[in-house]
Amino acid sequence: AQTVTQSQPEMSVQEAETVTLSCTYDTSENNYYLFWYKQPPSRQMILVIRQEAYKQQNATENRFSVNFQKAAKSFSLKISDSQLGDTAMYFCAFMKTGNQGGKLIFGQGTELSVKP
């Protein structure tokens, strides 16, 4: 079975600074997807960034980038130039492909506070 671990329950960062959220996962699969989702206090989950395991290049979306280390099974999220609107719960998630694929397996979440 796959598991996802986020070891930082809470983090805080000053506005305009950079913060990195950690995520590790355990799987015997070779092909899979990894995601970071953001859940603001209003609770609607929003996709931040997506990584395909067979791609070595780290995904980037504007101020958000990942450091994907497949051998180490690590998938951290870096947020540059943090903004007040980045305050939210962040969930790392794993999705396997093929049979029984499609469902997301989430970590416990990291609550990020961006301070002015």
Next chain:
Amino acid sequence: GAGVSQSPRYKVAKRGQDVALRCDPISGHVSLFWYQQALGQGPEFLTYFQNEAQLDKSGLPSDRFFAERPEGSVSTLKIQRTQQEDSAVYLCASSAQGLAGGSEQFFGPGTRLTVL
């Protein structure tokens, strides 16, 4: 069009009552997922539909939980004889593709169920 919608947004039930939670996915989306999110935790998978077919119900915690999507669009999650441990936020998500492709799941705002 509009995003994923869920109703009701809040539901209070007495222990032993039956409840029905509704999800309206994005129009045309093939896949529909239900997740359960306990307070302070990441969402956990309950069940998956591809069109009207329920392909995976491995996450349903007991036979008191039942889900359907009879016409391949709207879905209902029913919980019979509710227990206090059923108190959680129930999230619905839809995606455009089937199991392959690792496509983005779009989440609804959730239904917060409180069982007294």
